[in-house]
Amino acid sequence: MIIEVADLTKDFSRPDVRPGRFAGTRSLFTRARKVTRAVDGISFQIDDGELIGFLGPNGAGKSTTIKMLTGILVPTSGTVTVAGQVPWRDRRRNARTIGAVFGQRTQLWYDLPLRNSFEIIRDLYSMDPATYRTRLGEFTELLDLDEFIDTPVRSLSLGQRMRGDLVAAMLYAPRILYLDEPTVGLDVVAKGKIREFVAEINAGRGTTVILTTHDMDDVERLCRRVVIIDHGKILYEGDVGMLKAQYVTSRDVVVHCTDFDATTISSPFAQVVSADTFKATLRFDPEVTAAPKVVHDLTSRYPITDLSLLEPDLEDVIRQLYTERTPVPARGTGA
Protein backbone atom coordinates (compact mmCIF):
# COMPACT_ATOMS: atom_id res chain seq x y z
CA MET A 1 0.00 0.00 0.00
CA ILE A 2 1.77 3.15 -1.11
CA ILE A 3 -1.03 5.63 -0.48
CA GLU A 4 -3.54 5.46 2.35
CA VAL A 5 -6.26 8.02 2.75
CA ALA A 6 -8.65 7.87 5.69
CA ASP A 7 -11.59 10.16 6.43
CA LEU A 8 -9.96 12.97 4.55
CA THR A 9 -11.79 16.27 4.79
CA LYS A 10 -10.95 19.77 3.64
CA ASP A 11 -12.88 22.91 4.43
CA PHE A 12 -12.12 26.20 2.78
CA SER A 13 -13.10 29.25 4.70
CA ARG A 14 -13.37 32.62 3.03
CA PRO A 15 -14.57 36.01 4.23
CA ASP A 16 -18.28 36.11 3.57
CA VAL A 17 -18.75 39.17 1.39
CA ARG A 18 -22.30 40.36 0.93
CA PRO A 19 -22.69 42.17 -2.36
CA GLY A 20 -23.28 45.89 -2.26
CA ARG A 21 -21.47 49.17 -1.86
CA PHE A 22 -17.90 48.95 -0.57
CA ALA A 23 -18.08 45.15 -0.66
CA GLY A 24 -14.33 44.96 -1.31
CA THR A 25 -13.43 47.27 1.55
CA ARG A 26 -15.86 45.62 3.93
CA SER A 27 -14.33 42.23 3.20
CA LEU A 28 -11.15 43.46 4.90
CA PHE A 29 -12.99 43.99 8.16
CA THR A 30 -15.78 41.48 8.22
CA ARG A 31 -15.37 38.53 10.52
CA ALA A 32 -18.09 36.44 9.00
CA ARG A 33 -16.66 33.51 7.09
CA LYS A 34 -18.16 31.18 4.61
CA VAL A 35 -17.06 27.58 4.76
CA THR A 36 -16.99 25.31 1.74
CA ARG A 37 -16.43 21.61 2.32
CA ALA A 38 -14.42 20.66 -0.76
CA VAL A 39 -13.57 17.14 0.35
CA ASP A 40 -15.90 15.33 2.70
CA GLY A 41 -14.52 12.31 4.55
CA ILE A 42 -13.09 10.22 1.76
CA SER A 43 -11.05 7.05 2.26
CA PHE A 44 -9.22 4.89 -0.25
CA GLN A 45 -5.99 3.02 -0.72
CA ILE A 46 -3.64 2.70 -3.64
CA ASP A 47 -1.21 -0.12 -4.23
CA ASP A 48 2.36 0.31 -5.31
CA GLY A 49 2.50 0.34 -9.11
CA GLU A 50 -1.20 0.97 -9.65
CA LEU A 51 -2.57 3.39 -12.24
CA ILE A 52 -5.73 4.75 -10.79
CA GLY A 53 -8.29 7.09 -12.31
CA PHE A 54 -9.65 9.81 -10.06
CA LEU A 55 -12.87 11.05 -11.61
CA GLY A 56 -15.61 13.49 -10.85
CA PRO A 57 -17.43 16.49 -12.31
CA ASN A 58 -16.09 20.05 -12.00
CA GLY A 59 -15.83 21.18 -8.41
CA ALA A 60 -16.06 17.62 -7.08
CA GLY A 61 -12.91 18.04 -5.02
CA LYS A 62 -10.39 16.20 -7.19
CA SER A 63 -7.73 18.89 -7.27
CA THR A 64 -8.14 19.58 -3.58
CA THR A 65 -7.56 15.89 -2.86
CA ILE A 66 -4.50 15.77 -5.11
CA LYS A 67 -3.12 18.86 -3.38
CA MET A 68 -3.50 17.16 0.00
CA LEU A 69 -1.82 14.02 -1.33
CA THR A 70 1.12 16.04 -2.64
CA GLY A 71 1.41 18.00 0.60
CA ILE A 72 0.50 21.39 -0.87
CA LEU A 73 -2.64 21.58 1.27
CA VAL A 74 -3.10 20.58 4.89
CA PRO A 75 -6.32 18.65 5.52
CA THR A 76 -8.95 19.93 7.93
CA SER A 77 -9.22 16.41 9.32
CA GLY A 78 -8.38 12.85 8.42
CA THR A 79 -5.08 11.28 7.52
CA VAL A 80 -2.94 10.76 4.45
CA THR A 81 0.11 8.54 4.30
CA VAL A 82 2.21 8.52 1.15
CA ALA A 83 5.10 6.08 1.01
CA GLY A 84 5.10 5.98 4.79
CA GLN A 85 5.23 9.75 5.20
CA VAL A 86 2.74 12.46 5.99
CA PRO A 87 3.16 14.62 2.90
CA TRP A 88 2.69 18.12 4.39
CA ARG A 89 4.75 17.45 7.49
CA ASP A 90 8.04 17.34 5.65
CA ARG A 91 7.44 18.71 2.18
CA ARG A 92 11.08 18.83 1.19
CA ARG A 93 11.68 15.20 2.08
CA ASN A 94 8.48 14.10 0.42
CA ALA A 95 9.56 15.97 -2.72
CA ARG A 96 11.81 13.23 -4.07
CA THR A 97 9.06 10.61 -3.77
CA ILE A 98 6.49 12.41 -5.87
CA GLY A 99 6.08 14.12 -9.19
CA ALA A 100 3.08 16.25 -10.08
CA VAL A 101 1.57 17.82 -13.17
CA PHE A 102 -1.32 20.22 -12.78
CA GLY A 103 -2.89 20.54 -16.19
CA GLN A 104 -3.72 24.21 -16.21
CA ARG A 105 -0.52 25.23 -14.46
CA THR A 106 3.04 24.72 -15.51
CA GLN A 107 6.05 24.14 -13.33
CA LEU A 108 8.41 25.15 -16.12
CA TRP A 109 10.36 28.41 -16.35
CA TYR A 110 8.51 30.66 -18.72
CA ASP A 111 11.35 32.72 -20.16
CA LEU A 112 13.78 29.88 -20.66
CA PRO A 113 14.06 27.15 -23.28
CA LEU A 114 12.49 23.88 -22.17
CA ARG A 115 15.93 22.29 -21.86
CA ASN A 116 16.95 24.81 -19.19
CA SER A 117 13.96 23.87 -17.05
CA PHE A 118 15.11 20.25 -17.18
CA GLU A 119 18.61 21.31 -16.14
CA ILE A 120 17.23 23.24 -13.19
CA ILE A 121 15.33 20.13 -12.13
CA ARG A 122 18.43 17.99 -12.63
CA ASP A 123 20.29 20.26 -10.20
CA LEU A 124 17.38 20.59 -7.81
CA TYR A 125 17.16 16.83 -7.35
CA SER A 126 20.95 16.32 -7.47
CA MET A 127 20.78 13.91 -10.38
CA ASP A 128 24.04 12.54 -11.64
CA PRO A 129 24.78 13.73 -15.18
CA ALA A 130 24.82 10.28 -16.76
CA THR A 131 21.39 9.29 -15.42
CA TYR A 132 20.05 12.66 -16.46
CA ARG A 133 21.33 12.26 -20.01
CA THR A 134 20.00 8.72 -20.39
CA ARG A 135 16.59 9.52 -19.00
CA LEU A 136 16.16 12.74 -20.94
CA GLY A 137 17.16 10.82 -24.06
CA GLU A 138 14.50 8.18 -23.46
CA PHE A 139 11.81 10.71 -22.67
CA THR A 140 12.75 12.85 -25.65
CA GLU A 141 12.18 9.88 -27.86
CA LEU A 142 8.94 8.80 -26.20
CA LEU A 143 7.42 12.26 -26.42
CA ASP A 144 9.13 13.68 -29.53
CA LEU A 145 10.62 16.56 -27.61
CA ASP A 146 13.38 17.08 -30.16
CA GLU A 147 11.55 19.64 -32.23
CA PHE A 148 10.87 22.03 -29.38
CA ILE A 149 13.28 21.30 -26.55
CA ASP A 150 15.27 24.47 -27.32
CA THR A 151 12.19 26.69 -27.61
CA PRO A 152 11.31 29.03 -24.74
CA VAL A 153 8.39 27.66 -22.75
CA ARG A 154 6.28 30.76 -23.35
CA SER A 155 6.26 29.96 -27.09
CA LEU A 156 5.21 26.32 -26.75
CA SER A 157 1.77 25.04 -27.69
CA LEU A 158 -0.34 23.62 -24.88
CA GLY A 159 0.39 20.05 -25.98
CA GLN A 160 4.13 20.67 -26.16
CA ARG A 161 4.14 22.40 -22.81
CA MET A 162 2.24 19.53 -21.26
CA ARG A 163 4.77 17.05 -22.59
CA GLY A 164 7.52 19.22 -21.13
CA ASP A 165 5.74 19.27 -17.78
CA LEU A 166 5.42 15.48 -17.80
CA VAL A 167 9.14 15.08 -18.38
CA ALA A 168 9.90 17.64 -15.66
CA ALA A 169 7.81 15.62 -13.22
CA MET A 170 9.37 12.28 -14.15
CA LEU A 171 13.06 13.16 -14.69
CA TYR A 172 14.11 12.33 -11.15
CA ALA A 173 12.09 9.07 -11.27
CA PRO A 174 9.68 9.66 -8.39
CA ARG A 175 7.79 6.59 -7.15
CA ILE A 176 4.45 8.33 -7.48
CA LEU A 177 3.15 10.60 -10.20
CA TYR A 178 0.08 12.80 -9.75
CA LEU A 179 -1.57 14.00 -12.93
CA ASP A 180 -4.35 16.55 -12.54
CA GLU A 181 -6.16 16.79 -15.88
CA PRO A 182 -3.12 16.38 -18.08
CA THR A 183 -5.08 16.01 -21.30
CA VAL A 184 -7.54 18.86 -20.90
CA GLY A 185 -7.71 21.01 -24.02
CA LEU A 186 -5.36 18.84 -26.06
CA ASP A 187 -5.85 17.49 -29.56
CA VAL A 188 -6.13 13.78 -30.27
CA VAL A 189 -2.50 13.33 -31.26
CA ALA A 190 -1.14 15.07 -28.17
CA LYS A 191 -3.53 13.10 -25.97
CA GLY A 192 -2.31 9.89 -27.57
CA LYS A 193 1.34 10.77 -26.91
CA ILE A 194 0.61 11.55 -23.31
CA ARG A 195 -1.33 8.34 -22.78
CA GLU A 196 1.51 6.34 -24.30
CA PHE A 197 3.96 8.01 -21.97
CA VAL A 198 1.82 7.47 -18.89
CA ALA A 199 1.30 3.82 -19.80
CA GLU A 200 5.05 3.36 -20.26
CA ILE A 201 6.12 4.94 -16.98
CA ASN A 202 3.49 2.90 -15.18
CA ALA A 203 3.93 -0.48 -16.85
CA GLY A 204 7.59 -0.13 -17.82
CA ARG A 205 8.93 1.67 -14.79
CA GLY A 206 6.48 0.69 -12.08
CA THR A 207 5.55 4.26 -11.21
CA THR A 208 2.30 4.57 -9.28
CA VAL A 209 0.05 6.99 -11.16
CA ILE A 210 -2.97 8.91 -9.91
CA LEU A 211 -4.75 10.38 -12.89
CA THR A 212 -7.49 12.98 -12.73
CA THR A 213 -9.38 13.46 -15.95
CA HIS A 214 -12.66 14.29 -17.63
CA ASP A 215 -11.75 12.24 -20.64
CA MET A 216 -13.28 8.75 -20.49
CA ASP A 217 -10.94 7.66 -23.28
CA ASP A 218 -8.06 8.31 -20.89
CA VAL A 219 -9.75 6.12 -18.33
CA GLU A 220 -10.66 3.30 -20.70
CA ARG A 221 -7.17 3.16 -22.12
CA LEU A 222 -5.19 3.56 -18.93
CA CYS A 223 -7.06 2.70 -15.76
CA ARG A 224 -8.28 -0.58 -14.40
CA ARG A 225 -9.53 0.94 -11.19
CA VAL A 226 -11.23 4.26 -10.55
CA VAL A 227 -12.30 6.38 -7.64
CA ILE A 228 -15.25 8.59 -8.51
CA ILE A 229 -16.14 11.52 -6.31
CA ASP A 230 -18.80 14.19 -6.33
CA HIS A 231 -19.47 16.95 -3.84
CA GLY A 232 -16.40 15.78 -1.95
CA LYS A 233 -17.78 12.27 -1.36
CA ILE A 234 -16.86 8.98 -2.95
CA LEU A 235 -19.55 7.68 -5.31
CA TYR A 236 -17.73 4.62 -6.52
CA GLU A 237 -14.43 2.95 -5.94
CA GLY A 238 -13.41 -0.13 -7.84
CA ASP A 239 -12.96 -1.82 -11.17
CA VAL A 240 -13.96 0.00 -14.38
CA GLY A 241 -15.47 -3.14 -15.90
CA MET A 242 -17.57 -3.81 -12.80
CA LEU A 243 -18.81 -0.25 -12.83
CA LYS A 244 -20.07 -0.69 -16.35
CA ALA A 245 -21.64 -4.03 -15.61
CA GLN A 246 -23.43 -2.57 -12.65
CA TYR A 247 -24.61 0.57 -14.28
CA VAL A 248 -25.41 -0.44 -17.78
CA THR A 249 -29.15 -1.04 -17.81
CA SER A 250 -29.37 -1.33 -21.55
CA ARG A 251 -27.15 -2.35 -24.41
CA ASP A 252 -27.51 -1.82 -28.12
CA VAL A 253 -27.05 -4.27 -30.95
CA VAL A 254 -26.80 -3.03 -34.53
CA VAL A 255 -27.65 -5.33 -37.44
CA HIS A 256 -27.04 -4.79 -41.13
CA CYS A 257 -28.76 -6.65 -43.92
CA THR A 258 -28.95 -6.51 -47.69
CA ASP A 259 -31.45 -9.23 -48.60
CA PHE A 260 -34.54 -8.04 -46.75
CA ASP A 261 -36.13 -4.94 -45.25
CA ALA A 262 -34.56 -4.23 -41.85
CA THR A 263 -37.66 -2.37 -40.70
CA THR A 264 -39.39 -5.74 -40.40
CA ILE A 265 -37.02 -7.00 -37.72
CA SER A 266 -38.36 -7.72 -34.27
CA SER A 267 -37.26 -9.79 -31.30
CA PRO A 268 -38.89 -11.08 -28.10
CA PHE A 269 -35.73 -10.06 -26.17
CA ALA A 270 -35.05 -6.61 -27.52
CA GLN A 271 -36.78 -3.46 -28.61
CA VAL A 272 -36.18 -1.81 -31.94
CA VAL A 273 -35.02 1.74 -31.33
CA SER A 274 -34.33 2.68 -34.94
CA ALA A 275 -34.56 0.98 -38.32
CA ASP A 276 -34.25 1.71 -41.98
CA THR A 277 -34.04 -0.55 -45.02
CA PHE A 278 -30.50 -1.76 -44.42
CA LYS A 279 -29.88 -1.27 -40.73
CA ALA A 280 -31.64 -1.68 -37.41
CA THR A 281 -30.67 -0.92 -33.84
CA LEU A 282 -32.18 -2.96 -31.03
CA ARG A 283 -31.91 -2.36 -27.28
CA PHE A 284 -32.02 -4.99 -24.57
CA ASP A 285 -31.51 -5.21 -20.83
CA PRO A 286 -28.42 -7.32 -20.11
CA GLU A 287 -29.75 -8.11 -16.63
CA VAL A 288 -32.75 -9.81 -18.18
CA THR A 289 -31.27 -11.31 -21.32
CA ALA A 290 -27.62 -12.10 -21.88
CA ALA A 291 -26.10 -10.64 -25.02
CA PRO A 292 -25.33 -14.02 -26.72
CA LYS A 293 -28.99 -14.99 -26.46
CA VAL A 294 -30.09 -11.84 -28.26
CA VAL A 295 -27.44 -12.29 -30.91
CA HIS A 296 -28.39 -15.92 -31.42
CA ASP A 297 -32.07 -15.08 -31.70
CA LEU A 298 -31.42 -12.46 -34.36
CA THR A 299 -28.90 -14.41 -36.43
CA SER A 300 -30.99 -17.60 -36.42
CA ARG A 301 -34.12 -15.87 -37.66
CA TYR A 302 -32.81 -13.30 -40.13
CA PRO A 303 -30.20 -13.44 -42.91
CA ILE A 304 -28.01 -10.79 -41.34
CA THR A 305 -24.85 -9.64 -43.12
CA ASP A 306 -23.26 -7.86 -40.20
CA LEU A 307 -23.91 -7.51 -36.50
CA SER A 308 -22.21 -5.42 -33.85
CA LEU A 309 -22.73 -5.24 -30.14
CA LEU A 310 -22.03 -1.71 -28.91
CA GLU A 311 -19.69 -1.42 -25.94
CA PRO A 312 -21.32 0.24 -22.98
CA ASP A 313 -20.25 3.85 -22.98
CA LEU A 314 -18.35 4.81 -19.83
CA GLU A 315 -19.32 8.41 -20.43
CA ASP A 316 -23.01 7.45 -20.10
CA VAL A 317 -22.34 5.35 -17.05
CA ILE A 318 -20.58 8.17 -15.31
CA ARG A 319 -23.27 10.63 -16.28
CA GLN A 320 -25.87 8.35 -14.81
CA LEU A 321 -23.83 7.97 -11.67
CA TYR A 322 -23.59 11.73 -11.24
CA THR A 323 -27.30 12.22 -11.74
CA GLU A 324 -28.32 9.61 -9.24
CA ARG A 325 -25.55 10.65 -6.93
CA THR A 326 -25.85 7.71 -4.57
CA PRO A 327 -22.75 5.87 -3.53
CA VAL A 328 -22.41 2.44 -5.09
CA PRO A 329 -21.05 -0.36 -2.98
CA ALA A 330 -17.93 -1.49 -4.81
CA ARG A 331 -18.24 -4.92 -6.29
CA GLY A 332 -15.30 -6.95 -7.44
CA THR A 333 -11.65 -6.09 -7.00
CA GLY A 334 -11.43 -2.80 -5.18
CA ALA A 335 -8.46 -2.24 -2.92
Add this chain to the structure above:
Amino acid sequence: MPVDTLSTRLTGLRGFYRAGYQSVLAYRADLLFGIVGLVIQATLTVVVWRVLFTGHDQVAGIGSATAVAYAVLAACLQAVVMPWQFSSLPLRVMRGQIGVDMIRPRSLISQNLAQAGGTMVGRLPLGAAGLVTGLALGAVKAPHSVLDLLVSVVSMALGVANILTINLLVSMTAFWTLEIGGIMILYRFGSAFLSGALIPLWFMPEWLQPIISWLPFQAQIYAPLSIWFGTRHGADLVGTLALQLAWVMVLFLLLQLVWRRAVHRVVVLGG
Protein backbone atom coordinates in the same frame (compact mmCIF):
# COMPACT_ATOMS: atom_id res chain seq x y z
CA MET B 1 18.36 8.47 -3.16
CA PRO B 2 20.69 11.37 -2.34
CA VAL B 3 20.76 12.51 1.25
CA ASP B 4 20.68 16.19 1.99
CA THR B 5 24.28 17.28 2.24
CA LEU B 6 25.77 20.71 1.80
CA SER B 7 26.81 19.67 -1.67
CA THR B 8 23.28 18.58 -2.74
CA ARG B 9 21.94 21.80 -1.28
CA LEU B 10 24.34 23.90 -3.32
CA THR B 11 23.75 21.86 -6.46
CA GLY B 12 20.02 22.28 -5.93
CA LEU B 13 20.34 26.03 -5.77
CA ARG B 14 22.77 26.22 -8.68
CA GLY B 15 19.86 25.48 -10.98
CA PHE B 16 17.94 28.51 -9.72
CA TYR B 17 21.00 30.72 -9.81
CA ARG B 18 21.48 29.76 -13.44
CA ALA B 19 17.81 30.32 -14.17
CA GLY B 20 18.32 33.83 -12.80
CA TYR B 21 21.05 34.91 -15.16
CA GLN B 22 19.71 32.89 -18.06
CA SER B 23 16.42 34.77 -17.75
CA VAL B 24 18.34 38.03 -18.12
CA LEU B 25 20.34 36.74 -21.08
CA ALA B 26 17.20 35.32 -22.70
CA TYR B 27 16.14 38.88 -23.44
CA ARG B 28 19.21 39.97 -25.43
CA ALA B 29 17.64 43.15 -26.78
CA ASP B 30 16.60 44.25 -23.29
CA LEU B 31 20.13 43.65 -22.06
CA LEU B 32 21.60 45.59 -24.97
CA PHE B 33 19.27 48.53 -24.47
CA GLY B 34 20.06 48.39 -20.78
CA ILE B 35 23.76 48.69 -21.54
CA VAL B 36 23.22 51.61 -23.92
CA GLY B 37 20.92 53.17 -21.34
CA LEU B 38 23.58 52.97 -18.70
CA VAL B 39 26.20 54.57 -20.94
CA ILE B 40 23.81 57.47 -21.48
CA GLN B 41 22.83 57.63 -17.81
CA ALA B 42 26.43 57.63 -16.64
CA THR B 43 27.36 60.35 -19.14
CA LEU B 44 24.42 62.58 -18.19
CA THR B 45 25.08 62.00 -14.49
CA VAL B 46 28.66 63.18 -14.89
CA VAL B 47 27.64 66.22 -16.95
CA VAL B 48 24.81 67.30 -14.66
CA TRP B 49 26.69 66.87 -11.38
CA ARG B 50 29.70 68.76 -12.83
CA VAL B 51 27.41 71.63 -13.81
CA LEU B 52 25.84 71.64 -10.36
CA PHE B 53 29.26 71.96 -8.79
CA THR B 54 30.58 74.78 -11.00
CA GLY B 55 31.59 77.62 -8.76
CA HIS B 56 31.65 75.43 -5.62
CA ASP B 57 34.70 73.61 -4.32
CA GLN B 58 32.70 71.76 -1.76
CA VAL B 59 29.09 71.25 -0.79
CA ALA B 60 28.37 69.93 2.71
CA GLY B 61 32.06 69.12 3.01
CA ILE B 62 32.06 66.97 -0.11
CA GLY B 63 34.25 67.84 -3.06
CA SER B 64 33.07 67.95 -6.64
CA ALA B 65 35.10 64.92 -7.76
CA THR B 66 33.71 62.76 -4.94
CA ALA B 67 30.13 63.84 -5.59
CA VAL B 68 30.39 63.07 -9.29
CA ALA B 69 32.08 59.71 -8.69
CA TYR B 70 29.42 58.82 -6.10
CA ALA B 71 26.65 59.57 -8.55
CA VAL B 72 28.22 57.40 -11.26
CA LEU B 73 28.98 54.46 -8.97
CA ALA B 74 25.53 54.64 -7.41
CA ALA B 75 23.96 54.49 -10.86
CA CYS B 76 26.07 51.44 -11.78
CA LEU B 77 25.41 49.66 -8.52
CA GLN B 78 21.72 50.37 -8.72
CA ALA B 79 21.52 49.06 -12.28
CA VAL B 80 23.02 45.75 -11.20
CA VAL B 81 21.23 45.18 -7.93
CA MET B 82 18.01 46.93 -8.96
CA PRO B 83 16.60 47.49 -5.50
CA TRP B 84 13.14 47.25 -7.03
CA GLN B 85 13.83 44.15 -9.09
CA PHE B 86 11.55 41.50 -7.75
CA SER B 87 11.79 37.79 -7.87
CA SER B 88 9.46 35.89 -10.13
CA LEU B 89 7.51 35.05 -6.97
CA PRO B 90 4.46 37.31 -7.54
CA LEU B 91 4.08 35.94 -11.04
CA ARG B 92 4.34 32.37 -9.79
CA VAL B 93 1.80 33.07 -7.06
CA MET B 94 -0.61 34.55 -9.61
CA ARG B 95 -0.12 31.70 -12.05
CA GLY B 96 -0.69 29.21 -9.25
CA GLN B 97 2.76 27.68 -9.71
CA ILE B 98 3.64 28.31 -6.11
CA GLY B 99 2.12 25.04 -4.93
CA VAL B 100 4.54 23.01 -7.00
CA ASP B 101 7.43 25.26 -5.90
CA MET B 102 6.55 24.38 -2.33
CA ILE B 103 6.95 20.66 -2.84
CA ARG B 104 10.50 21.01 -4.11
CA PRO B 105 13.46 19.63 -2.17
CA ARG B 106 14.69 23.19 -1.48
CA SER B 107 12.84 25.84 0.47
CA LEU B 108 11.02 28.52 -1.46
CA ILE B 109 13.08 31.25 0.18
CA SER B 110 16.37 29.75 -0.93
CA GLN B 111 14.96 29.05 -4.40
CA ASN B 112 14.06 32.71 -4.75
CA LEU B 113 17.23 34.11 -3.23
CA ALA B 114 19.37 31.92 -5.49
CA GLN B 115 17.44 33.00 -8.54
CA ALA B 116 17.66 36.68 -7.56
CA GLY B 117 21.42 36.24 -7.06
CA GLY B 118 21.62 34.87 -10.59
CA THR B 119 19.63 37.80 -11.92
CA MET B 120 22.12 40.19 -10.36
CA VAL B 121 25.00 38.37 -12.00
CA GLY B 122 23.17 38.55 -15.30
CA ARG B 123 22.90 42.32 -14.92
CA LEU B 124 26.62 42.83 -14.23
CA PRO B 125 27.26 43.91 -17.85
CA LEU B 126 25.07 46.95 -17.21
CA GLY B 127 27.12 48.01 -14.23
CA ALA B 128 30.32 47.38 -16.18
CA ALA B 129 29.11 49.58 -19.03
CA GLY B 130 28.38 52.45 -16.64
CA LEU B 131 31.70 51.99 -14.90
CA VAL B 132 33.67 52.04 -18.16
CA THR B 133 31.82 55.19 -19.21
CA GLY B 134 32.61 56.83 -15.89
CA LEU B 135 36.27 55.86 -16.20
CA ALA B 136 36.45 57.18 -19.75
CA LEU B 137 35.08 60.53 -18.56
CA GLY B 138 37.60 60.55 -15.73
CA ALA B 139 34.77 60.60 -13.22
CA VAL B 140 35.48 57.47 -11.15
CA LYS B 141 37.61 57.68 -8.06
CA ALA B 142 39.33 54.70 -6.50
CA PRO B 143 39.20 54.32 -2.70
CA HIS B 144 41.97 56.02 -0.70
CA SER B 145 43.40 52.75 0.52
CA VAL B 146 43.25 49.05 -0.08
CA LEU B 147 41.59 48.74 3.32
CA ASP B 148 38.81 51.13 2.31
CA LEU B 149 38.34 49.05 -0.83
CA LEU B 150 38.11 45.78 1.08
CA VAL B 151 35.76 47.14 3.71
CA SER B 152 33.50 48.70 1.09
CA VAL B 153 33.33 45.36 -0.74
CA VAL B 154 32.23 43.70 2.52
CA SER B 155 29.72 46.50 2.95
CA MET B 156 28.47 45.99 -0.63
CA ALA B 157 27.93 42.31 0.10
CA LEU B 158 25.85 43.24 3.12
CA GLY B 159 24.01 45.73 0.94
CA VAL B 160 23.21 43.03 -1.59
CA ALA B 161 21.96 40.70 1.16
CA ASN B 162 19.79 43.56 2.39
CA ILE B 163 18.35 44.21 -1.08
CA LEU B 164 17.66 40.54 -1.80
CA THR B 165 15.79 40.16 1.47
CA ILE B 166 13.71 43.34 1.18
CA ASN B 167 12.86 42.57 -2.44
CA LEU B 168 11.60 39.14 -1.48
CA LEU B 169 9.68 40.57 1.47
CA VAL B 170 7.94 43.09 -0.76
CA SER B 171 7.29 40.40 -3.38
CA MET B 172 5.56 38.28 -0.76
CA THR B 173 2.73 40.78 -0.61
CA ALA B 174 1.50 38.80 -3.59
CA PHE B 175 0.29 36.13 -1.19
CA TRP B 176 -2.22 38.58 0.27
CA THR B 177 -3.27 40.67 -2.68
CA LEU B 178 -3.04 40.39 -6.42
CA GLU B 179 -2.84 44.15 -6.76
CA ILE B 180 0.79 44.60 -5.91
CA GLY B 181 1.55 47.17 -8.63
CA GLY B 182 1.05 50.12 -6.29
CA ILE B 183 3.18 48.65 -3.55
CA MET B 184 5.92 47.95 -6.06
CA ILE B 185 5.94 51.53 -7.34
CA LEU B 186 5.99 52.90 -3.82
CA TYR B 187 8.89 50.64 -2.94
CA ARG B 188 10.73 51.44 -6.13
CA PHE B 189 10.70 55.22 -5.61
CA GLY B 190 11.03 54.98 -1.86
CA SER B 191 14.09 52.80 -2.03
CA ALA B 192 15.68 54.83 -4.83
CA PHE B 193 15.52 57.90 -2.62
CA LEU B 194 16.13 56.35 0.80
CA SER B 195 19.01 54.13 -0.33
CA GLY B 196 20.98 57.17 -1.47
CA ALA B 197 20.96 55.99 -5.08
CA LEU B 198 19.63 59.33 -6.33
CA ILE B 199 21.17 61.73 -3.82
CA PRO B 200 23.82 60.83 -1.23
CA LEU B 201 22.78 61.38 2.36
CA TRP B 202 25.41 64.11 2.57
CA PHE B 203 23.22 66.44 0.56
CA MET B 204 19.98 65.75 2.35
CA PRO B 205 18.44 68.19 4.85
CA GLU B 206 19.95 68.04 8.34
CA TRP B 207 16.72 66.90 9.96
CA LEU B 208 16.22 64.06 7.48
CA GLN B 209 19.73 62.57 7.67
CA PRO B 210 19.48 60.93 11.10
CA ILE B 211 16.14 59.37 10.20
CA ILE B 212 17.33 57.90 6.94
CA SER B 213 20.63 56.76 8.40
CA TRP B 214 18.80 54.35 10.70
CA LEU B 215 16.53 52.92 8.03
CA PRO B 216 17.47 49.67 6.27
CA PHE B 217 17.58 51.28 2.82
CA GLN B 218 20.73 53.37 3.31
CA ALA B 219 22.56 50.08 3.89
CA GLN B 220 21.91 49.18 0.27
CA ILE B 221 23.90 51.84 -1.58
CA TYR B 222 24.85 54.79 0.60
CA ALA B 223 26.71 52.74 3.24
CA PRO B 224 29.09 50.90 0.90
CA LEU B 225 29.76 53.99 -1.23
CA SER B 226 30.38 56.29 1.71
CA ILE B 227 32.99 53.77 2.86
CA TRP B 228 34.44 53.60 -0.65
CA PHE B 229 34.99 57.37 -0.60
CA GLY B 230 36.63 57.24 2.79
CA THR B 231 34.07 59.36 4.63
CA ARG B 232 33.58 56.84 7.46
CA HIS B 233 36.24 56.34 10.10
CA GLY B 234 36.73 54.50 13.35
CA ALA B 235 33.58 54.02 15.37
CA ASP B 236 31.42 55.45 12.60
CA LEU B 237 32.78 52.85 10.17
CA VAL B 238 32.30 49.96 12.58
CA GLY B 239 28.85 51.25 13.46
CA THR B 240 27.89 51.43 9.78
CA LEU B 241 28.86 47.80 9.19
CA ALA B 242 27.21 46.69 12.42
CA LEU B 243 23.98 48.43 11.47
CA GLN B 244 24.10 46.82 8.03
CA LEU B 245 24.59 43.41 9.56
CA ALA B 246 21.87 44.00 12.13
CA TRP B 247 19.41 44.99 9.41
CA VAL B 248 20.22 41.90 7.35
CA MET B 249 19.54 39.72 10.38
CA VAL B 250 16.33 41.51 11.32
CA LEU B 251 15.10 41.44 7.74
CA PHE B 252 15.90 37.77 7.42
CA LEU B 253 13.96 37.00 10.58
CA LEU B 254 11.08 39.07 9.28
CA LEU B 255 11.28 37.15 6.02
CA GLN B 256 10.92 33.84 7.86
CA LEU B 257 7.98 35.22 9.80
CA VAL B 258 6.17 36.56 6.75
CA TRP B 259 6.97 33.37 4.87
CA ARG B 260 5.41 31.29 7.62
CA ARG B 261 2.21 33.37 7.39
CA ALA B 262 2.27 33.01 3.62
CA VAL B 263 2.63 29.22 3.81
CA HIS B 264 -0.25 29.13 6.24
CA ARG B 265 -2.35 31.01 3.72
CA VAL B 266 -1.51 28.58 0.96
CA VAL B 267 -1.74 25.30 2.82
CA VAL B 268 -4.76 26.06 4.97
CA LEU B 269 -6.76 28.64 3.05
CA GLY B 270 -5.76 27.27 -0.34
CA GLY B 271 -3.95 30.39 -1.63
